[in-house]
Amino acid sequence: MNIKIALAGNPNSGKTTMFNELTGSSQHVGNWPGVTVEKKEGILKGHKGVTVVDLPGIYSLSPYTLEEVVARDFLLKEKPDAIINIIDASNIERNLYLTTQLTELNIPVVAVLNMMDIVEKAGIKINTDKLSKLLNCTVVETSAVKGTGLKELASKAVEAAKTNVKIIPTIEFSKYVADSITRIEDIYNSCEYSPNSRWIAAKLFEKDKLVMESVKLPENFKTEIMEIVEEAENKYDDDSESIITNQRYEYIEKIVKDTVVKQRRNGLSSSDKIDSVVTNKFLALPIFFAVMWLIYYVSISTIGDMTIGYVESIVESIQTGVENLLVSTGASFWAIDLAVNGIIGSIGAIFTFVPQLMILFFFLSLLEDSGYMARVAFIMDRIFRKFGLSGKSFIPMLIGTGCSIPGIMASRTVENEKDRRMTIMLTPFVPCGAKLPVFAMFIALMFPGAAWVGPSMYLIGISAVIISGIFLKKTRLFAGDPAPFIMELPNYKLPRMKGVAIHMWEKAKSFVVKAGTVIFLSCTVLWVLQNFSATFEYLGAERVDESMLAAIGGSIKWIFVPIGFGDSWAASVASITGLIAKEVVVATFASVGSVIPIEFTQVTAFAFMVFTLLAAPCFAAIGAIRNEMGNWKWTLIAIGYQTGLAYVLSFLVNTVGSFLLRGTSATERKVLDISIMEEAAEGAVVNGDIVLIIFTALFLVAIGFMIYNKFSLYGKKAEAKA
Known part of the structure; x- marks a missing residue:
């Protein structure tokens, strides 16, 4: 007997944690039929044949966003055998609004009072038996974070689904x-x-x-x-x-x-006390930057850096083993080179960063699960609104830190069409998981020990969003007031390690799957272009400058000369191959850098990172932009603006940085050799002053826009009075 149970509840009610606890590792993630909203399913632990479907978070069955439409359509059309309604017991009044609607659907409902540990700490007492009678459905007390009450919940939900006892609504209208x-x-x-x-x-x-x-x-x-x-x-x-x-x-x-x-309590709650500091209008941004700096320092520069040597040794062992095997079978030289260097070497260079990324994803999951990331959206709303953007625009950008594609799709929550298009255009400016290997590579090779470089990408991305908001809002295409933003801030809570681990594994698995498919194919194509001429004559490492890849790179490298990395055709090619997937940038450097020297200075390396951060995203993300924009005209406008801004800022970084730092270690050319990453990480000298200069330049530009915006506003008011 197959049973399907829907998991429904308000956002921030602990629904995701509950889903992880109920299903464990038996989860499947895909998309709902016909739409690109994420769909999660899993088998209920201890109950074979019982599937739990995690619906998007909703406040009511009156939908305004695509996620809410998906949730309601599933409940009405798919007819699950039972509904588990997750209720945040610490905010029961608001959560019961959805409950009163779910009990009218003629489907068995099990109401779950979650976060009971918080309720008990707050001195709140809930009469569960009486609540069950008034709602006319089963009520179970749980704490998903502590894992209490889950077995009872599972058995009650399965029992409700099997008995199929319909609920008679008790709602009392006039x-x-x-x-x-x-x-x-x-x-x-x-x-x-x-x-x-x-x-x-x-x-x-x-x-x-x-x-x-x-x-x-x-x-x-x-x-x-x-x-x-x-x-x-x-x-x-x-x-x-x-x-x-x-x-x-x-x-x-x-x-x-x-x-x-409810017990009367004197003073502020723990969450209110924390918020008085982390959401303070003066301290909020410095704290956010300090948190991101610490995460990158641990993930990339310290613990993460220690993992590089171990992964490299594993890759080298695999290369040696495969090479010996192929030699023993009499394989040709080009076949050995393709397997050992073209495929294993290139993909291995990307896998070098997997431990670092897992550590990074772990810390980001901690922030999200604790409730801090919701505060970041609140903080950014106060900033964004001053520059003509809504805080609703930051939610897609926050989602885009994992991958730009779901972030772009999340723009559907922005009702105003102009704001929605601008959000789609600016979301890729926030560093996604695919760009992190590129940053990690340059940090290890060009900026070892400099923990500021990673967070600076986030700061530059946010600065680009703000500057773009000011500029675009003054154009006819995007002019208008930003959409209103209302958001509930959940209570702070200790993250559930199991849920954090699952989230980290999902991110890492997605990265590994991409490396085994898209990047594998890309590395193979790159090796062919690098080792064969236009007449498909095998050239080898000695004649790489005669290859098809060199011809392509040579024909376009003049474009990148003004921004600092056009001297090498390899760097120009890497800028283009990033359109396949940003991780392929690393694979390109690994593949080409193994046969010819690729030189960068710290200034030009930073310029390359800025260009990678802001330029047009990968083809998959461009496809998502096309779907959300609805036509190619707006898609091309978005791609053109992104790449144009990337070019301008990279030019500023290269020109200003090279002029101000001339004669220092920051302008000394250095070979970018991924094969000696560990030694480079130990021996390179860093000039940390570059970040101060670059940030100062960016903020001066931002302040200039602010002043212009202010005087422009006063001018309009004066005209109105006149």
Whole structure:
């Protein structure tokens, strides 16, 4: 017997942690049919044949975003055997709004009071038995973080699914509203039948657009329903959706009054005390930068750096073993070179950074699970709004730190079309996981021990977003007020190590899978281009300058001369191969750098990092931009702006940095040799002053825009008064 259970709840209710605990390692991640919203499924631990589906976080069944539409459509059309409704027990009033709607769907519901450990610490007492009677469904107390109550929850959910006992809604509307809904239900039932007829009638009363479009009623019946709704709106002097919303909250207020006893507490809560520091308008940004600096220092420059030598030795052992095997079988030289250097060597250079990235993903998962990353979005809203952007734009950018593609897709939560397009355009400026190996490579080879370089990429990315926001909002294409931003800040909590480990593994696995598919193919193509002429004559390392790759690089390297790395055709080629996948940049340097010297200075290396950070993303991300923009015109505008800004800022870094730091170690040319990464990391000299100069230049530009923006605003006000 196959059973499907849906996991539904508000954002920040602990739903993801609960899903991880209930399913363990048996999770499958994909996309919902027809849309690009992430879909998570897993087998319920200890219950074969029981699938748990993690729905996107929703506040109600009145959808405004694509994620909410997906969640509601699944509940209505897929008809799961039961619903596990995750309720943040520390904020029960708001969470019960969704519960009152779920109990109307004619599907068995198990209400889960999660975060009971926080409730107990706060001195709050909840009468679970009484709450169960008032909601007319099973209620279970849990703490997903501590792993308590989960076995009981699993058995209750399976029992509810098997017995299939439908819930009789207990929601109490006023007599007039209840009678109006009943009249609408009778009209609907006279034409169609649905087990959710009561819920549909309530939604028709609310004038829910999606429900009104989906029901097949004659026009005269629709007119009659609208007359009933208008009568209610005239009586209450309010719109029908607000009438239902208000009466639901009045009912919830009664439930909470009868079941929840709150202890009076003096002073601020622990979360409020922490927020008074980390969200302080003066301290918030320095703290954020300090946190990111510490993460990069540990992940890349210290513990992460120690792992490089171990991974390199493993790759070298594999190369030696494969080479000996192929030689013993009489393989030709070019076949040995392809396998040992073209494939294993190039992919091995990328795998060198896997331990560093896993450490980095681990710390980022800690920040996300603790509740701090939600504060970062709040902090950025205060900044973004001053530059014409909404805090809603930062959420996709935050998601884009893992991968730009889901970040671009998350722009659907921005209602304003102009803001949405600008968000899509600017999201790739935030460093994604695919760019991190490029940064890690240059940090190890050109900036060893300099923990500021990694965080500087985030700071430059955010600065580029802010500067772009100021500039683009002054253009006709993006002018207008930013969309309003409302966000709930969850309580701080100790991260659940198991959930953090799962999140870290998912990120690392995604990276490894890409290395085994896209990057594998790319490395093979690169080796062929590097070792063969246009007539497909095998050249080998000695004649690499006659290869197809050299011809391609030589024809375009003039473009990159002004930004500092056009002297080498290899660096020019790496800039282009990054369009396949940003990790391929490392593979390109590893492949070409093994046969010809590639030279950089610290200034030009930093310029290359800035260009990689801001230029057009990979082809997959460009495809996502095309899907979200809806046409190639806007896609080309986005790509053109991204690459143009990358070129300008890289030019500034190279020109200003080379002029101000001439004669120092920062302008001494050094061979970029990935094969001696460990030695380079131990022996290179770093001139840390470069970061101060570059940041000063960027902030002077930003301040200049701010001043211009301020005077422009005053000028408009003066004109208005005149």
